[in-house]
Amino acid sequence: MKLVKLLANLGYGSRKEVQRFIKAGAVTDDTGEVLREASNTPHERILFRGEPLDPPSPLVIIMNKPDDYTCSTEDPGDTIYDLLPARFSCRNPGLNPIGRLDKDTTGLLLMTDDGKLLHRIIHPKSNCLKRYHAVLDRPLNGSEGEIFASGEMLLRSEDRPLLPAQLEVLNEKEAIVTLHEGRYHQVRRMFAAVDNHVLTLKRISIGGLALPDDLEEGEWRPLTDAELALVFDHP
Known part of the structure; x- marks a missing residue:
């Protein structure tokens, strides 16, 4: 070029x-x-x-998304693009998040300018499991794991049951939730459906790729080929 x-x-x-x-x-x-x-x-x-020079296309970056940042430039307030060099907004092709995180959800976020890779990761057939650490307002009652894993759970205003999700209880108010899909506000709505409320939510892994311990909130870096391969591992 x-x-x-x-x-x-x-x-x-x-x-x-x-x-x-x-x-x-x-x-x-x-x-x-x-x-x-x-x-x-x-x-x-x-x-x-x-x-x-900045890395060439195709580029994949990993970010530790902080609270109160949105993943869309159409939303008001701070966005994840504000955490990148300003010139990144002029890259061609541009960077897009691989599955958005809500404004008040933190943690592992991938971005890429490779459209085929983006769709490969988010497609249900890829089975790229997503794990979230949830801190809850009220103690778990013990029935949540069975309900989440049933494959019959319906969220309000939806008529299609959720795919089975796994719940790993850490203590009475903390748990790890593993999803096979990514519906709108899914984890928060799941806990709301069992009469609880999520105080904080953090995505900690996608597939076999965990959020690096040395990546502070708001920081980002290019993803290595070895790390990208982990995304498609099924732990």
């Missing part, structure tokens, strides 16, 4: 802006040699203003 198109697709500016950056000497290789539009330098060796 030509240097101007590469930088423009990565969001560093319009093609005209990128051309000006190149003429001004802002784009070099890792030895400091100034690059020109016709340069044929490998992506990993190109620097923009002394910094390595």
Whole structure:
């Protein structure tokens, strides 16, 4: 890919802006040699203003989503895109969340510019299980696990039963819920249906990929190939 198109697709500016950056000497290789539009330098060796280029497409990133951030730019307030470099909003193709998290749900969120991968992960046939840590307002009564796993649970205003979900009780007010699907506010609505209320909810894994311990809330990084493969593992 030509240097101007590469930088423009990565969001560093319009093609005209990128051309000006190149003429001004802002784009070099890792030895400091100034690059020109016709340069044929490998992506990993190109620097923009002394910094390595952002990863190329296709890109998958992992984020530890904080509370009070939405996954849609159409919603008011802070969004997950505010946690990324501003130029990421100009990437072509753009980054999209792989399954949204509610504004008040935290934890593991994947984003990608690879549409085929996105649909592969969210498709029910992929069986990418999603695990959530829920802190509840009231103690569990002991019947929730059987109800969640029955395959007969109906949520209000729906006529299709939920797929069986697993409940792992941690203590009287904390539990891990494993879902095989991802309906709107599903975990919160499930507990509401058994007369409880979720105080905090955090997604802790997708498939065999767990939220890294060293990824603080609000932080993100590119996902490695090995980590991506874990998404399709079934623990």
